[in-house]
Amino acid sequence: MSQEVWAFSESDSVANETLAAANEVANAISAKAVMVEVNGESPGKASFGKKLVVRGGAATPESPEAAAEAIFRAAKQAAPLVILVGGTKNGKEVSARLSAKLARGCLSDVSKLSCDGKTLMGERGEYAGKVQTKVAADLPCIAAVKAGSYSPADGKGGEVAELQVGDVQPKARTLSVSRKEAATVDLRAAKVIVSAGRGVKKKEDLSLVQSLARVLGGTMGCSRPLSSDLGWLPEEYHIGLTGLSVKPDLYLAVGISGQLQHVAGIKDSKVIAAINTDREAPIFQAADYGVVGDLYQVLPALEKALASRRR
Amino acid sequence: MKIAVCVKQAVDETELKVGPTGSPILTGAATKVSTFDKNAVEEALRLKSAAGGEVVIVTVGPADARKAMKEALAMGADRGVHVVADTEKMDPMLVSQILAKAIQKTGPYDLTLCSEGSSDTYCGQVPPMLAEYLAQPYAGYARKVEVSGTTSRVERALEDKVEVVECPIPFVASVVSEINEPRYPTLIQIMQASKKPVEEATPDSLGLSGQKPLVRVESMSAQTMNRKRVLIEGTPDEGAAKLVEALAKEGVIPG
Numbered sequence: 001m002s003q004e005v006w007a008f009s010e011s012d013s014v015a016n017e018t019l020a021a022a023n024e025v026a027n028a029i030s031a032k033a034v035m036v037e038v039n040g041e042s043p044g045k046a047s048f049g050k051k052l053v054v055r056g057g058a059a060t061p062e063s064p065e066a067a068a069e070a071i072f073r074a075a076k077q078a079a080p081l082v083i084l085v086g087g088t089k090n091g092k093e094v095s096a097r098l099s100a101k102l103a104r105g106c107l108s109d110v111s112k113l114s115c116d117g118k119t120l121m122g123e124r125g126e127y128a129g130k131v132q133t134k135v136a137a138d139l140p141c142i143a144a145v146k147a148g149s150y151s152p153a154d155g156k157g158g159e160v161a162e163l164q165v166g167d168v169q170p171k172a173r174t175l176s177v178s179r180k181e182a183a184t185v186d187l188r189a190a191k192v193i194v195s196a197g198r199g200v201k202k203k204e205d206l207s208l209v210q211s212l213a214r215v216l217g218g219t220m221g222c223s224r225p226l227s228s229d230l231g232w233l234p235e236e237y238h239i240g241l242t243g244l245s246v247k248p249d250l251y252l253a254v255g256i257s258g259q260l261q262h263v264a265g266i267k268d269s270k271v272i273a274a275i276n277t278d279r280e281a282p283i284f285q286a287a288d289y290g291v292v293g294d295l296y297q298v299l300p301a302l303e304k305a306l307a308s309r310r311r
Numbered sequence: 312m313k314i315a316v317c318v319k320q321a322v323d324e325t326e327l328k329v330g331p332t333g334s335p336i337l338t339g340a341a342t343k344v345s346t347f348d349k350n351a352v353e354e355a356l357r358l359k360s361a362a363g364g365e366v367v368i369v370t371v372g373p374a375d376a377r378k379a380m381k382e383a384l385a386m387g388a389d390r391g392v393h394v395v396a397d398t399e400k401m402d403p404m405l406v407s408q409i410l411a412k413a414i415q416k417t418g419p420y421d422l423t424l425c426s427e428g429s430s431d432t433y434c435g436q437v438p439p440m441l442a443e444y445l446a447q448p449y450a451g452y453a454r455k456v457e458v459s460g461t462t463s464r465v466e467r468a469l470e471d472k473v474e475v476v477e478c479p480i481p482f483v484a485s486v487v488s489e490i491n492e493p494r495y496p497t498l499i500q501i502m503q504a505s506k507k508p509v510e511e512a513t514p515d516s517l518g519l520s521g522q523k524p525l526v527r528v529e530s531m532s533a534q535t536m537n538r539k540r541v542l543i544e545g546t547p548d549e550g551a552a553k554l555v556e557a558l559a560k561e562g563v564i565p566g
Binding site (some may be wrong): 062064065088089090092093095096097099100101103104105107108110117121125126127128129130131132133134135136137140141170171172173174175176177178179180192216217224227228229235236239242249250260263267268270271272273279284285286287288289290291292293294297298299300302304305306309 | 322324325327347402403404406407427428430431432433434435436437438439440441443444447448449450451452464468469470471472473474475476477478479480487488489492524525526527528529530531532533534536538539540541542543544547548550551552553554555557558560561563564565
């Protein structure tokens with residue numbers, strides 16, 4: 001059996017994170033980390049030691065169904081010890097499909113991977129972030145690596161191998177792909193995030209939040225009701241369990257009550273501050289600094305205070 | 312159109328208590344219908360009202376999971392299939408295998424709907440695994456589902472793009488919560504829900520017994536929020552000044 005730890009992600013940036021996780025696992029068990037690409041160009045992307053290009057007919061890395069089938073066939077031939085998939089939405093699908101196809105365990109959305117040569121272990125947040133659960137599966141196995149939990153590996157060119165896996169035809173046909181309207185909003189990389197919640201009474205008032213975000217050199221985000229229920233902002237702004245997980249230096253929650261689902265998405269922030277009229281609001285339990293007050297008065301006061309500091 | 316909706320009775324994360332050893336108390340914990348499963352039920356009811364047919368709720372769980380079943384039936388589903396099983400030690404793979412067998416046995420269905428993930432553990436593995444076991448096309452993270460004749464058009468909401476896919480019927484889809492606003496059942500619907508037929512099965516009766524989970528839980532620990540929880544009160548100007556001072560000391564704002 002070849003002693004390989006595979007890393008795959010359809011997303012270039014997440015691929016290097018996944019490779020970093022694979023490097024760690026491979027080092028722990030003296031195996032080789034291999035970057036896997038589906039019908040990719042070769043050579044190209046960052047690679048540690050070895051890159052494997054899986055070629056399978058019409059398969060594209062963007063189709064999770066096709067990518068899973070191509071990687072499954074490759075794994076049947078090459079028998080890797082661990083397959084790590086970057087935990088994007090499509091990546092989670094690829095990992096679950098691989099698990100079913102190979103009849104091997106799959107750790108979902110894990111970070112802090114460790115391996116003793118027999119078992120792969122990882123940690124995941126559950127119950128809206130209330131609980132940290134350590135899960136394990138015996139090798140060979142699969143894991144979806146939580147996006148953003150590893151720093152991207154540095155690319156070094158290495159040996160490139162190709163594997164033909166025959167024709168792969170997905171059952172679901174992609175008709176079109178469109179970038180989301182605000183796809184440029186990259187909250188994951190933001191150092192400062194000022195986020196709006198239900199305390200904001202009208203859509204127009206978001207300009208207050210936006211303005212403070214600008215003064216702080218940050219980006220605006222929001223809690224679920226503003227994007228999903230009210231539609232004031234596109235889904236890309238939604239921070240929380242079913243939206244984005246962020247970890248800025250400063251997260252400032254404006255008029256956000258602090259439901260568990262929201263806190264789950266911000267708990268890795270360095271400093272959390274909150275503004276809310278209700279001193280009993282749960283967000284204050286999740287924050288380092290809480291200002292009890294009306295955002296309509298506190299936000300302008302904050303801008304003023306920031307401006308006078310700079311003078 | 313015949314639609315199966317997979318519903319989970321989940322631990323209510325808002326009510327979850329922590330024991331003296333720092334691990335959560337799952338036994339006897341308060342439960343509810345997994346939050347986003349209601350979006351899947353709602354979508355099924357919406358599709359049924361447009362095209363006619365039947366909505367069947369499928370659940371795997373202990374006898375107590377009948378509560379979640381009733382809630383989904385009260386929303387307007389027609390009947391239920393309850394696979395009575397102790398799911399506490401099961402991994403998503405075992406649950407998917409049971410769901411797939413129950414769906415095959417009580418179907419055929421044109422569409423199987425799930426939510427993107429359960430509100431308690433949020434693994435998100437069951438929907439794609441179901442598609443694998445049922446050998447059907449799959450569209451995950453759907454924010455819009457349209458079915459016409461023998462095919463469907465599904466908008467998938469991904470991180471930074473929207474992908475439109477075509478899936479021939481029968482297929483499996485998972486929905487995101489932005490797809491709709493789940494309805495609240497009326498009192499009459501809640502009362503009628505207990506009279507709706509629920510077929511019972513067990514893993515044994517489905518030909519699945521003795522399966523061992525491949526993913527184990529090694530330990531669980533409650534996350535302590537190590538936050539300073541400094542509460543600042545006073546006039547807006549005082550509050551703002553104190554916050555700016557504190558954030559500057561933390562080194563998280565410029566200047």
